[in-house]
Amino acid sequence: MMSAEAVGAGMPTHVTLDDLAAMAAADENHRYELSPEGVLSVMPPADPDHAPLVSRMFAWFLANGYGPEQVVTDCGIDVGGGRVPDITVWAKDLPPRAARSSYAGTVGLLLAVEVVSRGSEVVDRIIKKTEYAKAGIPQYWFVERDSTTSVHRHVLNPDTAEYEQVPGGAQPLAWLLSTAPDIS
Structure with a gap:
């Protein structure tokens, strides 16, 4: 086990999106996200x-x-910090493109979907x-893992x-999956 001092000694004083991408690439057992305020979150893999x-x-x-270039899982997006929605849906001719780092900008991003995880509710x-509203993402859905697996859909x-x-x-x-996607 590594001590907090040993981990902290290797941490930059200000984490950038490039630092975040490097951490994620070096550690496939965790998901790394960074708030616009610079708060680093390290989460275990999804259950x-x-x-x-x-x-x-x-x-x-x-x-x-929707084509595979439009519907992307685990794509890091730049919303002033680095977030990794479970699913992103992009405009047909505007797939994810790197912005100010290896994280995708939000141009062409129509929808971000998060499955609510225990500990990150x-x-x-x-x-x-x-954050997604401030970044101008037209739609945000989150999926609750309750008795009906509720989908909460929001439009900007x-x-x-x-x-x-x-x-x-x-x-x-189950109801949502029996309909056609309504994303404009």
Whole structure:
């Protein structure tokens, strides 16, 4: 086991997105994210219940005409910090492109989806929602791992630059997967 002093000695005083990318590349057992304020989050890999939810939604988008260059899993995006949504959906001719680092900019990004993980509930439900709205991402969905696997869909209000929940509120994932994606 490594001591906190040993880990801290190797840490830069100010973590950049390039530092974040290097940390993620060196450690495949954790997910690294950086808030716009510079707060570093190190999370364990997703648990076995998380991956099938992401896979089901990914397959749903593909089955409904979105190409693999449009629907991307675990793509780091630059929202003033570095976040890694579970799924991103991009405009047809605007796939992810590196911005000021190896993280993709938000040009062409239509939707960010997070499956709420144990331990990151507040980050997924509130903090990322605020960051994604500020970055101008048109839609943000988060998936709760509750009894119905509820999908909370939000659309950016251009007048307030805040997300508003889609009329009808949260819907079960099973219902969502029986419809066509509504992303403009």
